[in-house]
Each structure stands twice: as structure tokens, then as C-alpha cells.
Amino acid sequence: MFRSMRDAGGGTRLSFTFDGRPLSGREGDTVAASLLANGIAICRETPVSGAPRAPYCLMGVCFDCLVVIDGVGNRQGCLVPLREGMRIETQHGRRQAEEVLG
Numbered sequence: 001m002f003r004s005m006r007d008a009g010g011g012t013r014l015s016f017t018f019d020g021r022p023l024s025g026r027e028g029d030t031v032a033a034s035l036l037a038n039g040i041a042i043c044r045e046t047p048v049s050g051a052p053r054a055p056y057c058l059m060g061v062c063f064d065c066l067v068v069i070d071g072v073g074n075r076q077g078c079l080v081p082l083r084e085g086m087r088i089e090t091q092h093g094r095r096q097a098e099e100v101l102g
């Protein structure tokens with residue numbers, strides 16, 4: 001469905017996981033672009049109805065690309081560069097509030 005405009009064979013490959021599934025992407029691509037390039041469109045579910053959402057604007061406006069990255073929720077996948085070893089997960093509903101110790 002999606003195909004990068006960059007040369008298909010070029011660039012350093014980076015390994016990452018999405019919901020535990022090992023995948024690879026190109027250095028310099030964003031998390032959202034890497035998911036789309038791997039055929040993954042659904043990256044979050046809405047808090048109210050649980051409707052699936054996919055990256056839409058790819059420029060930080062729509063917030064439909066929210067994912068959990070290395071345990072931190074509400075990360076905009078279209079604004080975060082892919083890094084080696086990233087653990088990316090579907091965001092289900094709202095980000096879990098972090099416990100405040102004190």
C-alpha cells in the first residue's frame with residue numbers, strides 16, 4: 001500500500017519490534033513511516049470507542065500516530081526517528097498515568 005520514494009535498497013537497516021514482532025526499517029525514517037513500510041497501518045485505538053487509527057498527516061498535526069515507544073505512551077510516531085532496538089507497541093486508549101512516588 002505504501003512505498004517509500006527513496007531508493008528501495010539504500011540506507012542502513014535498523015531492527016525494531018512492533019507488539020513483539022521483529023521488523024526492520026531504514027535509518028532516517030520516522031517510526032510511523034517504518035510501520036507503514038512494514039504494512040502496519042493500525043497503531044492506536046481511541047480512548048472512548050476503541051476505534052482503530054492509523055498515521056494520517058505524517059507531520060505532527062492529527063495525533064493519529066500515537067504509539068508506545070520503549071514503554072512511554074503518547075509518542076507521535078511521525079515525529080520520532082527510528083532507532084536501533086526500539087520497542088514499539090500499539091497504544092490502547094489513553095496513555096497510562098505514571099505513578100508518582102512520594
Ligand code: FES
Binds near residue numbers: 054055059061066079
Ligand atoms: S500522523 Fe498525524 S500527528 Fe503523526
